[in-house]
Amino acid sequence: xxxxxxxxxxxxxxxxxxxxxxxVTGQIDLNGRPRPVKTFRLLSSYVSQEDALTxxxxxxxxxxxxxxxxxxxxxxxxxxxxxxxxxxxxMGLRSCEHTVVGDIFRKGLSGGQKRxxxxxxxxxxxxxxxxLDEPTSGLDAASTYNVMAYIQKLCLSQKHTVICxxxxxxxxVYTMFAKVLVLAQGxxxxxxxxxxxxxxxxxxxxxxxxxxxxxGRQFLMVLQRTALENVRNPGIFWMRFVMFFALSxxxxxxxxxxxxxxTDVDLVSLLFGAPxxxxxxxxxxxxxxxxxxxxxxxxxANSGLxxxxxxxxxxxxxxxxxxxxxxxxxxxxxxxxxxxxFGSFFGIMFASLTSAESxxxxxxxxxxxxxxGIAVGSACFGMFVLTEGFMVPKPAIQPYxxxxxxLGFHTYSFEALVANxxxxxxxxxxxxxxxxxxxxxxxxGSHAGVLVGYALVLQGLGGVLLYVLHTGRR
Numbered sequence: 001x002x003x004x005x006x007x008x009x010x011x012x013x014x015x016x017x018x019x020x021x022x023x024v025t026g027q028i029d030l031n032g033r034p035r036p037v038k039t040f041r042l043l044s045s046y047v048s049q050e051d052a053l054t055x056x057x058x059x060x061x062x063x064x065x066x067x068x069x070x071x072x073x074x075x076x077x078x079x080x081x082x083x084x085x086x087x088x089x090x091m092g093l094r095s096c097e098h099t100v101v102g103d104i105f106r107k108g109l110s111g112g113q114k115r116x117x118x119x120x121x122x123x124x125x126x127x128x129x130x131x132l133d134e135p136t137s138g139l140d141a142a143s144t145y146n147v148m149a150y151i152q153k154l155c156l157s158q159k160h161t162v163i164c165x166x167x168x169x170x171x172x173v174y175t176m177f178a179k180v181l182v183l184a185q186g187x188x189x190x191x192x193x194x195x196x197x198x199x200x201x202x203x204x205x206x207x208x209x210x211x212x213x214x215x216g217r218q219f220l221m222v223l224q225r226t227a228l229e230n231v232r233n234p235g236i237f238w239m240r241f242v243m244f245f246a247l248s249x250x251x252x253x254x255x256x257x258x259x260x261x262x263t264d265v266d267l268v269s270l271l272f273g274a275p276x277x278x279x280x281x282x283x284x285x286x287x288x289x290x291x292x293x294x295x296x297x298x299x300x301a302n303s304g305l306x307x308x309x310x311x312x313x314x315x316x317x318x319x320x321x322x323x324x325x326x327x328x329x330x331x332x333x334x335x336x337x338x339x340x341x342f343g344s345f346f347g348i349m350f351a352s353l354t355s356a357e358s359x360x361x362x363x364x365x366x367x368x369x370x371x372x373g374i375a376v377g378s379a380c381f382g383m384f385v386l387t388e389g390f391m392v393p394k395p396a397i398q399p400y401x402x403x404x405x406x407l408g409f410h411t412y413s414f415e416a417l418v419a420n421x422x423x424x425x426x427x428x429x430x431x432x433x434x435x436x437x438x439x440x441x442x443x444x445g446s447h448a449g450v451l452v453g454y455a456l457v458l459q460g461l462g463g464v465l466l467y468v469l470h471t472g473r474r
Contacts, residue, residue, distance in 0.1 A: 001166050002183035008165035009049075009133055011183070013474065015163065016046045016131050018301065020473040044129035045122035045302050046472075049137050051114045052294035054225070055103025056232035059093050059117055060084070062101060063124065068221045070125040070303045073213055087120040090158065091150050103291075105234050112143030116150060122302060123154070130154070132164035136173075145172055152176045215306045222305075222313035226292075230321050236288050237321040240281050241328065247277055248329045252336030264422065264429040268437075270337060271417040272390040275349060276410060278329055279356035280381050286373040289364030293470060301472020311463035315358075322357060326350035344420045344444060351451035352413035356381075358458035359409070365465045384408025389415065393437050409454045415439055416447035 002008055013019050015028065017040055028035045030043075053062060063084045071080045088097055093116055101117070102108015109117065115135055122130060135151065136144040148169075154160045155178070166173070174180075179193030213221075230236050251270060255262065292314065299305040326349040334342050360377055367373035387397060387404035388411040397405055405411055419442040422430040434440045 001169065001180055002189075004167065005185070006183040007186040008167075008183055010186075012046075012131055012133050012163065012165050016044065017041065018046065018473045020471065041302070041304070043127065044131060045125060045127040046131045047118050047122055047133065047135065048298070049134045050294070051118045052298040053101045053114060053117065054229055054291070054295060055101045055106070055108065056229055057225075058098050058100050059088065059109070059113075060097045062117060063087055063120060065221060065225045066121045066299075066303075067124045069213060069218060069299060069305065070121075071213075073217055083124050083126070087123045090123060090154060091116040091120040092146070093117060093120060103233070110143065112139050112147055115139065115143075115147050119147075119151070123158075123160075125303065128161065130160050130162045132162065134165055134167065136166060136169070141170060145170070148173045148176055213303075215309045218306050219309040219313045222310050223317050226314050226317035227320075229292075230317060233288060236285055237325070240284060240325060243281055244278060244325050244328050245332070248274075248332035252332045255337040264427075264433050267337070267339070267421060268390070268418060268433055270333070270339075271421060272388075272414055274329060274333060275352045275413040275417065276385050276388075278325070278349070279352055279410065279413075280378075280385075282353070282356040282360050283374050283377045283381070285357070286360050286364055286367075286377060287370040289361060290367075290370055290373070293364060293466075296466070297470045297472050300470065307463055307467040311459065311466060315361075315459050318357060319354070322353045323350055326353055339421060340425075341420045344448075345417065347448055348413055348416045348420070348444075348451070351448050351455065352409060354455040355409040355413075355451050355458070358455040358462065362458050362462045362465065365462050365469060381410075384410040387411070389437055395438050409451055412447040412450045412454070415442050416444045416451075418442075419447070420444045 010019070014024055017035075017037055030036070030040070057065070064081075067080050067084050071083060088094055093113065096109060096113055099113075100106060100108045101114065119130070119132065119135065132151070135147055139147065151162055151164070155162050177193065179191070181188060182190040182192075251274060255267075255270060296305065296310055300307070300310075326346055329349055330342065330346040333339065334345050339345060359380070360373075363373045363377050367376060383404055384407070386392075387401050388408055389397070389405060394405060415437070418433065418437060419439050422433050422439075423442075423444075
């Protein structure tokens with residue numbers, strides 16, 4: 001206990017082995033012996049100040065997905081479900097078990113209920129030690145008392161050792177603590193209460209191995225959970241689907257029944273705009289990538305979530321949504337405008353959208369907040385559009401901007417679409433278009449392959465950055 005800046009969270013992070021910067025001196029003992037750093041996280045669970053939850057899931061669904069990740073694979077499904085139901089009862093969530101957590105699109109749990117759900121998630125692995133960082137932060141007096149009462153119940157009935165930080169508790173809450181360490185400016189002012197004589201149950205190496213789920217199990221869980229979130233969360237795909245539908249309908253009807261008044265050059269504008277505008281909408285998904293990142297960091301720190309399994313599963317789960325967006329544009333634009341190569345157009349659009357989504361995934365790993373990510377993503381996409389070769393053909397691009405031309409995935413989608421439309425067409429205007437943009441030798445399949453490779457490289461880069469930057473430590 002102590003005021004802001006007294007070192008409460010830092011002390012808790014040191015005890016939980018979540019400090020990766022600075023220098024830590026001294027020794028931490030567990031049962032009178034030096035703490036086994038490599039296995040300590042398997043014996044304990046940590047709940048941070050911020051609730052990292054998926055807003056589109058109910059309390060019951062959230063706990064069931066968490067149980068599949070944190071409960072060993074050799075535990076029977078009936079026992080796993082029993083742990084879920086016990087956690088709901090232990091944290092007083094029975095009355096809201098079918099209520100969604102809530103997000104910007106829908107109302108859900110109260111602040112106190114979210115805190116109790118965050119704690120319930122960590123109870124599923126049956127930790128010996130539970131560390132809570134400011135479990136009452138942002139709650140009113142009634143919610144604070146309820147949360148702390150349920151935590152005290154865990155100590156008395158389940159024999160958990162609970163270590164928590166708190167700012168300024170009421171008298172009722174203060175009397176719940178068995179022992180209080182008062183901090184100020186990083187120094188210990190007072191220690192009150194009797195020392196606990198309970199001992200931690202020793203775990204064998206076999207027990208520790210059992211605790212970690214297999215990579216395959218983690219992959220399937222994340223795949224199912226992410227796919228379900230993509231369907232339920234309007235902001236990830238459905239809002240973009242509406243915008244794709246509107247833009248595609250407008251593009252198609254603009255070129256409908258033109259009675260040959262439009263030239264091949266006018267079609268080039270369409271082939272530029274279709275991928276440029278639709279891929280730009282990938283920026284809208286960034287805030288939801290950040291929400292998923294917060295959940296990942298919590299699960300990696302407490303449950304040992306495998307980075308590779310998570311990265312591949314989230315990528316695969318997003319492909320059906322991107323395919324739906326690509327087919328929407330293709331079905332509405334190609335027939336109405338008389339473009340050639342329906343299948344090639346779809347393939348290029350799908351690969352282009354996948355590249356854009358992968359680019360935003362990398363930004364979602366790097367940026368600290370959504371505003372910065374949207375700004376950086378918009379700036380990069382804008383630069384790629386300017387240098388892709390439509391506004392200024394590639395032969396005329398200044399040498400110092402050619403790097404942008406080759407770096408941006410927009411270049412390959414634009415060139416592939418134009419080549420797909422005009423190569424093999426024996427008309428002077430088609431030949432003039434290919435000459436103007438220097439696309440006589442462009443191979444559509446090769447450019448599509450570049451887009452696929454672009455997406456895979458970005459996904460791999462995102463996975464590496466996720467592994468390095470988001471360990472759950474600070």
